[in-house]
Amino acid sequence: MNIVEQKASKETDKLKKIDFKMVSFTLSGKDYGINILKVKEIRKAGNFTHVPNTPVYVRGVDNLRGDIIPIIDLRIMFNLPAETKEAGGLENIIILRMDELVLGIIVDNIEKVVGISKETIQPPHPIFGDINVKYISGVVENEDRLYIILDVDRIFGYVPPVEERQQIAEVKTLPPMEENPATDKRPSNESVESLDLQFIKETLGTFSGFYATALNQDWLKFHAVEWKTQRQAQGLDFQLTNSEDALEFLKVFPSPYTGRLWDPSDLSILFEHLDFEGTQITVWNPGCAQGYESFSLAVGFLMKYEEKNIKVWANDKDLLSISMAPSLSFPSVPEEYKPFMVETKTGYQFKTELKSKILFEYHDITHMNPFSDLHMIVARDTISFLKPQDQEKIIADFYEKLRVGGYLILGQNEKLSNSAEWKTVEWDDWSIYQKI
Amino acid sequence: MRVEYINPFVESAYNVLTEVLGGEVKRGNLFLKSATKPVLGVAAIVGLAGEVEGRVLFDMSKPTAIKIASVMNAEEMTVLDDLAKATISELANMITAQAVTKLHELGFKFDLTPPALITGDNMEVSDQEVEALIVPMETEHGSVEINVAVRERS
Numbered sequence: 386m387n388i389v390e391q392k393a394s395k396e397t398d399k400l401k402k403i404d405f406k407m408v409s410f411t412l413s414g415k416d417y418g419i420n421i422l423k424v425k426e427i428r429k430a431g432n433f434t435h436v437p438n439t440p441v442y443v444r445g446v447d448n449l450r451g452d453i454i455p456i457i458d459l460r461i462m463f464n465l466p467a468e469t470k471e472a473g474g475l476e477n478i479i480i481l482r483m484d485e486l487v488l489g490i491i492v493d494n495i496e497k498v499v500g501i502s503k504e505t506i507q508p509p510h511p512i513f514g515d516i517n518v519k520y521i522s523g524v525v526e527n528e529d530r531l532y533i534i535l536d537v538d539r540i541f542g543y544v545p546p547v548e549e550r551q552q553i554a555e556v557k558t559l560p561p562m563e564e565n566p567a568t569d570k571r572p573s574n575e576s577v578e579s580l581d582l583q584f585i586k587e588t589l590g591t592f593s594g595f596y597a598t599a600l601n602q603d604w605l606k607f608h609a610v611e612w613k614t615q616r617q618a619q620g621l622d623f624q625l626t627n628s629e630d631a632l633e634f635l636k637v638f639p640s641p642y643t644g645r646l647w648d649p650s651d652l653s654i655l656f657e658h659l660d661f662e663g664t665q666i667t668v669w670n671p672g673c674a675q676g677y678e679s680f681s682l683a684v685g686f687l688m689k690y691e692e693k694n695i696k697v698w699a700n701d702k703d704l705l706s707i708s709m710a711p712s713l714s715f716p717s718v719p720e721e722y723k724p725f726m727v728e729t730k731t732g733y734q735f736k737t738e739l740k741s742k743i744l745f746e747y748h749d750i751t752h753m754n755p756f757s758d759l760h761m762i763v764a765r766d767t768i769s770f771l772k773p774q775d776q777e778k779i780i781a782d783f784y785e786k787l788r789v790g791g792y793l794i795l796g797q798n799e800k801l802s803n804s805a806e807w808k809t810v811e812w813d814d815w816s817i818y819q820k821i
Numbered sequence: 822m823r824v825e826y827i828n829p830f831v832e833s834a835y836n837v838l839t840e841v842l843g844g845e846v847k848r849g850n851l852f853l854k855s856a857t858k859p860v861l862g863v864a865a866i867v868g869l870a871g872e873v874e875g876r877v878l879f880d881m882s883k884p885t886a887i888k889i890a891s892v893m894n895a896e897e898m899t900v901l902d903d904l905a906k907a908t909i910s911e912l913a914n915m916i917t918a919q920a921v922t923k924l925h926e927l928g929f930k931f932d933l934t935p936p937a938l939i940t941g942d943n944m945e946v947s948d949q950e951v952e953a954l955i956v957p958m959e960t961e962h963g964s965v966e967i968n969v970a971v972r973e974r975s
Contacts, residue, residue, distance in 0.1 A: 702853065704827070704851060707824050708824050708827070708828075710824065711824060711825065744823060744973060745823065745824045745825075746822055746823050746824065747822050747823075747824050747827060747853065747954065748822065748853065748952060749853045749855070749952065751855075752853060752854075752855030752952040753855055753949075753950045753951075753952065754950065754952070755950045755951075755972060
C-alpha cells in the first residue's frame with residue numbers, strides 16, 4: 386500500500402468509527418447539533434402557557450404528559466430571527482434532559498441523527514458570531530455540512546461557574562426590548578436610549594478598558610446624548626465599533642492638565658481649598674502616568690507651605706510611562722515653576738531636591754501596598770479604567786488609607802455617589818472629597 | 822517598586838546570564854504580581870536591607886538548574902548536588918551584586934544577605950504587602966524567573 390492509500394484508509398477508518406451521535410437541527414439556516422445523550426425526545430407543540438416576568442426567550446411552560454416543563458426559544462435566546470407562528474401553530478421542540486432538569490427548546494427545523502467520530506470534532510472558532518463561543522463545544526463536518534455542536538449544559542447554566550451565573554442574572558434583569566431587537570413591537574424612545582447607552586457602556590469596556598459604574602455614570606449619560614447628536618450630524622454611526630471610536634468618545638473625559646503641567650494659578654486656587662496639619666505631608670498619586678500631575682502637586686504644595694515637607698508616592702502600572710517620569714524635561718515652563726527647576730541643555734528639569742520628594746513606583750493599584758495615614762490621594766481618571774468590582778474595592782481602600790480630614794481628588798467627570806462618608810469640597814466642577 | 826530599581830536588575834540579570842551561559846538570552850515582558858506564586862522547583866533567595874527592604878528570588882526548574890550548573894562548572898552534572906547548589910547560589914549572588922553595584926552608583930545604598938537555596942516540589946512564595954516584579958529570562962537551558970520584591974522603608 387502506498388502512502389496515499391494508507392492515508393485514505395486511515396481517513397475512512399476515522400469516519401467509520403462512530404462514537405458520538407447528535408441530533409441535528411437548524412437555526413436561521415445554519416446547522417447545529419446537540420449530543421443525543423442530552424436529548425430526551427423531539428415533538429411538535431404549541432399554545433404554551435405564558436409565564437409573566439420571565440425573560441423574553443422563555444416562551445412559556447408546556448405540559449409533557451403530566452410534567453410541566455419550561456419551553457425556551459433558542460432563536461430568541463441567541464438573537465436570531467424567529468418567524469412567528471400564527472396562533473395555534475406548532476413549533477419544533479427538542480426536549481432536553483440534563484440530570485433532573487428537563488426543558489424544551491424551540492428550533493427552526495429538526496433534521497436527523499448524525500453519527501460521527503469524536504476525533505473529528507474541532508474546537509470552536511471565535512468567528513462563529515451568532516452564538517457566544519463559550520456555548521459551543523465544537524464544530525464537525527459531516528457529508529459536506531458543518532455542524533456547530535452546542536454545549537447545552539453551559540447554555541442552560543447547569544452548574545455554571547460563578548461568572549456566568551452573574552451574566553445570566555444580568556440578562557434576566559434587562560428589559561425585554563433590549564434583549565430581543567427582533568420582536569415586532571415598537572420600542573419606546575426611552576428604551577432605545579437606554580439600549581444605546583448600554584451598548585456604549587459595553588463597547589467602552591471592550592475597546593478601551595473604561596468601565597461604566599456609579600462613579601462615572603452622570604458624565605456617561607450626558608456625553609452619550611451629546612455624542613449621538615454629534616455623530617449623527619456628521620452622518621456617522623454613533624455606535625463604537627473599534628478602539629479608535631472608543632478613544633474618540635473618551636476624548637473629552639480626561640480632567641484638565643492631563644499630560645502636562647498644571648496652570649500655576651489653578652494650582653494655587655486648589656491649595657487654597659485644602660488645609661494640611663502637621664509638618665510631614667504624605668500624598669499618594671496612583672495612575673500618575675508620566676508624572677506631570679505628581680510634579681505639579683509637589684510644586685503647588687511647596688508654593689503654599691514653604692516650611693512643610695511633602696512626600697508624593699506616585700504609581701502607575703504602565704512601565705514605559707512611569708520609567709520616563711523621573712527625568713521629565715520641558716522646553717519652557719511658567720515663571721512660577723522656575724524656582725523648582727534647573728535649566729539644562731535639553732530644557733528645564735526639576736531640581737534634585739524636588740525630585741527627591743517624589744517617589745515614582747511601578748505598581749498596580751489593585752495589588753496590596755503599605756500606604757496608610759495619607760493626607761491626600763489624587764487619582765484622577767484612574768479608577769474608571771479598573772474593572773467594576775475593583776473600582777468599588779479601591780474606593781473603600783482609599784477611605785481606609787486616608788487619615789480623617791484627608792482629601793481625595795478624583796477626575797472631573799468622576800463623582801462619588803456614596804457621600805455619607807465624604808464631605809464634598811466645593812470648587813468649580815472639581816471632584817474633591819474630604820474624609821469625615 | 823521604585824522605577825529606578827527596575828533597570829539595574831533587568832540589565833544585570835541579562836549581562837550575567839549571557840556572560841556565564843554563553844548562549845543567547847531573551848528577556849520576556851516584565852510584569853507585577855501580588856498574589857501567591859508557585860515556585861518552579863529551585864529557588865535562590867538573596868535578601869536586601871538598608872534604605873529598602875525586600876528580597877530577590879531566582880526561580881527555575883530542577884533540570885534547568887542542573888544544566889546551568891553544568892555549563893558554569895564546565896562538567897556534565899546529572900544531579901543537583903552540593904556543588905550544583907553552590908553554583909546556583911553563586912549565580913544569584915552575581916546578579917544581585919551587580920544590580921546593587923549599579924544602584925549604588927545611582928546613589929541608592931543597600932546591603933545583601935548571603936544567598937539561600939531552597940529546593941522542593943509544589944512550593945509557593947507569598948509576600949506581605951509588597952508586590953513582586955517578575956523578570957522572565959529565557960535561556961538555552963530553560964527559563965529563569967527573577968522575582969524582585971522590594972519596598973521603601975516608609
